[in-house]
Structures are given as C-alpha cells and as structure tokens.
Amino acid sequence: MIRKATLADIEQVEDTYNEHFKYEAEHGAFTVFKRGVYPTKNDAVKAVQNGALYVYEENNAIAGSIIVDKIQPKEYSGIAWGHDFSDDEVCVIHLLLVRPSMAGKGIASALVKYAVELAKNNSCKVLRLDTGSQNVPAVSLYKKLGFEIAAEASMKVGGVIEHDGHLFLEKVL
Numbered sequence: 001m002i003r004k005a006t007l008a009d010i011e012q013v014e015d016t017y018n019e020h021f022k023y024e025a026e027h028g029a030f031t032v033f034k035r036g037v038y039p040t041k042n043d044a045v046k047a048v049q050n051g052a053l054y055v056y057e058e059n060n061a062i063a064g065s066i067i068v069d070k071i072q073p074k075e076y077s078g079i080a081w082g083h084d085f086s087d088d089e090v091c092v093i094h095l096l097l098v099r100p101s102m103a104g105k106g107i108a109s110a111l112v113k114y115a116v117e118l119a120k121n122n123s124c125k126v127l128r129l130d131t132g133s134q135n136v137p138a139v140s141l142y143k144k145l146g147f148e149i150a151a152e153a154s155m156k157v158g159g160v161i162e163h164d165g166h167l168f169l170e171k172v173l
Contacts, residue, residue, distance in 0.1 A: 002114045005053040005065065007045070012062040013055065014041040016099045023100035030135040038158030039095055043067075052094070054114065056107050064098035066111040068118055075155045076128065079168045082150050085126050091119035093129040095158070096138070108138075112145050119173055126170050130155060133165045147171045 005013065021035040033039060044065070047053035052069040055062045072092055093115050098107045119127045131138045133152060143149075147169040155166040 001057050002054055002110060003057065004051065005044075005048050005055045007048055009053075009055055009062060010041060010044050010048065013044045013053070013065050016062060016065060016097055017041075017044075019099050019101065020097055030132070030137060032132055032134075032157055032161050032163045034161060038160050039097065043095070043158065047094075054111070054118075056098075056111055058102070058107075062099075063102040063105075064096070064107045064111055066096045066115055067094040068092065068115045069094070070122070070124070072128065073130070073155070073159070075130075075153065076168070079151045079153065081126075081128070081168075081170055082148060083126055083170065083172055089123070089125040091115070091122060091124040091127050093127065096129075108141055109145065112141070116145075116171065116173065124173060126172050128168070128170045130157075130166055130168045132157075132163060133167050139167060142169050142171075145171070 017039050044053060047067045052067050054066050056064040068091060070091055072090060096108060096111055116127055149167050149169050151168045153166060154164045157163050
C-alpha cells in the first residue's frame with residue numbers, strides 16, 4: 001500500500017536510508033548519497049511537514065519512500081527541458097529509495113507510477129526528476145516508465161552533494 005507519510009513513520013523511513021547506506025558500503029554504490037549528509041532523518045521530517053513524503057508499506061513495514069512536490073531545484077532553471085511548462089504545471093520527484101532487502105519486487109515502479117498519478121491529480125503536465133548517470137538501475141527504471149533524458153549537467157544532490165554527470169529526466173503526462 002502506498003500512502004502519505006506521517007511523523008510516526010520517520011524512524012522506519014530513516015531505517016530504509018540506513019539500510020541503503022550499509023548496502024552500498026558493502027556492495028558498491030550507484031548513488032552519491034552520503035550518510036549524515038543526504039538523505040537524512042531531517043530531510044524526511046521536512047518532507048512530511050510539507051506533505052510531500054509518501055511511503056510504500058508492506059506487512060506494517062515501510063519498504064520504500066518517495067518525495068514528490070512542485071518545487072524544482074534551482075539547477076532545473078538552467079536545463080534545456082524538452083518541453084516548456086509553467087512552474088505550476090511541473091511536479092518533481094526529489095528522492096526515491098527502496099529498502100535494499102526489498103529490491104526486485106516492483107516497489108520502485110509502483111512508487112513512480114503513484115507519483116505520476118499524484119502529478120496528474122495536481123494538474124501537472126510533466127513530471128521531472130534527476131539522478132546520477134552512474135545510477136544504472138534508476139536510469140533504466142525511469143526510461144522503462146517513459147521518462148526521457150533532457151540534459152546532463154552538474155547538480156548539488158539534495159542541495160548539498162556536488163555531482164557532475166547528473167541526468168535530468170522528464171515525462172510528459
């Protein structure tokens with residue numbers, strides 16, 4: 001089940017972040033996320049307070065989460081997007097994370113499809129996101145779900161982690 005997160009979910013959401021950090025430390029990293037920098041418990045709290053955090057819950061446990069809103073990171077203004085829409089017509093996926101122990105069950109796809117429906121229900125005409133070009137699983141997922149790469153540029157991931165070779169993708173709804 002996918003639902004809007006509450007503050008009562010924060011510990012489990014943070015636990016998914018920690019499981020992600022541990023997994024990447026042991027198996028190699030696809031993301032540029034850094035423990036204690038981004039994503040953090042505080043990022044999840046802010047997203048709940050802003051009504052932007054959604055969780056995938058299975059058997060009373062959170063298996064993944066996604067942050068979706070209408071706030072475009074500052075770097076988006078410098079991107080030559082394939083389609084021109086007003087800020088009010090744009091929804092953004094900021095963070096999608098699935099617990100590594102739950103990977104391969106379609107949770108990420110379900111969360112992205114949920115974000116598409118959220119965007120449509122909020123009168124958005126496009127859903128945008130960004131990810132590192134080295135994040136092969138994410139890039140593959142987004143392309144499979146109909147997102148197109150608009151550009152590759154530098155970005156501060158989560159507003160704090162400098163990263164070159166970042167991909168900017170969009171899906172017209």
